[in-house]
Amino acid sequence: MRIALGLSYLGQAYQGWQSQPSGQTVQDRLESALAAFACTPIATLCAGRTDAGVHGLMQVVHFDTEVERSPQSWVRGTNRFLPPDIAVQWARVVPAAFHARASALARRYRYVLLESPVRPSLEAGRVGWVFRPLGGEAMRAASAHLIGEHDFSSFRAAECQAASPVKHLTRIEIRQSGAYWRFDFEANAFLHHMIRNLMGSLLRVGQGLEPPDWMREVLAARSRDAAAPTFSPDGLYFLGPVYAREWGLPEHVAAYDWV
Template sequence: MSETARDPAPVARTGRRIALGVSYDGRGYQGWQSQPSGQTVQDRLERALADFACKPISTLCAGRTDAGVHGLMQVVHFDTDIERAPASWVRGTNRFLPPDIAVQWAQPVPAGFHARASAIARRYRYVLLESPVRPSLEAGRVGWVFRPLDGVAMHAAAAHLIGEHDFSSFRAAECQAASPVKTLTRIDIERRGAYWRFEFEANAFLHHMIRNLMGCLVRVGQGLAHPDWMREVLAARSRDAAAPTFAPDGLYFVGPVYAPHWGLPERVAAYDWA
């Protein structure tokens, strides 16, 4: 879950550019980005596209996700000289994908569109179960805490994070981002029964940033730290000042935000499920 790794060299423009919206369950994969093992979401998607198109296709995504992190609407683009209707790209590619990855939509886009560079914001959601008993049916799809959480305290802590800040305290050691300064525009926290939902929106995120923020919010929510401690952690600009990295289980890449003129879908059915 990051904007850390550098994209490969731009793909040569041939024919038309296609954007896809892709959803996936991240539990069985080593993250988004292609690896020698071939066990990543990108690897499986590109193999399916190649099987459907009968030739290799390389994709670029809006935001890479870590192992175990899910995608509600990852957006990718690729260039191709193959002529297919948008519905054919959806149905044809899904025919070759495993059940836990699915193309949700396909749309031709102008040559100037870039899944990553054209995004003006990115959104993540963390779903957290508060229960004395660990999750079962939803195991791997939600995070879990067994101590009660204080929503008022977490809201107060989150308020310290809004705006442009140096988020070094919430940055993984292996993060490759050029700058730790990001603009966090929104954190919404709400409870539905035993489940908490945390919504994050920013211009970009650092490697493990959401999971590190969650570790700190949960610590405050459990009464183990005062809400103002979040301000101290932020000011420290040191990973040692923050709580341990929280589990990836309940983390979802909701998707990128694009300017309206690109005309891309703004939501998929999985938004309602999560």
């Protein structure tokens, strides 16, 4: 049978999602826990790989297995073998046609940012940080240039393996609550470091170092040299993929209410 899992994790202690020889990745820890619970090796495929230091609220994976367990057993049993900063949130039996990555209609990220003259302490590693005041209207005006289908080469990491730099960015929402800003991004897919590179440029506009229309020039340049430096991974959260409702997968986890 094919099983889908929803997974949450803090990325600070890990070298990203994808398995590496060091074994210090989220995928390595998950597959080790699954194997311990199921008493057989299990290989997973995820909805979207995250970089080192990036967090996941609802990463979705699928795997095929002959081991029969109830969905709740997959949750509790796997969590027994996971470290405290990784937890399976839900499990579902899905049709063989379901694919965690290929079935996703869109992917969503949130960046949480602290604007303060003093660096983070309690939330260190969980939020980005700027010490200069930010202009919300300027950043929203700049983000409007990014909506739609574009060549995002200016915001693409050199090591990106995507077949095409053309992506369809459908939503950017920017809102402030006290000293904290939240930037929500939704697109059909994202390039390597794309959001962290977008954040660097949005914050350059927000701090008054560039006008909002500068973002249009950066996008049109199709050159990484035209954009601002890559911003910190600390405040970046993968909210998860969007699937058609007929798959019957959860659309919300408790951590959404926190972040």
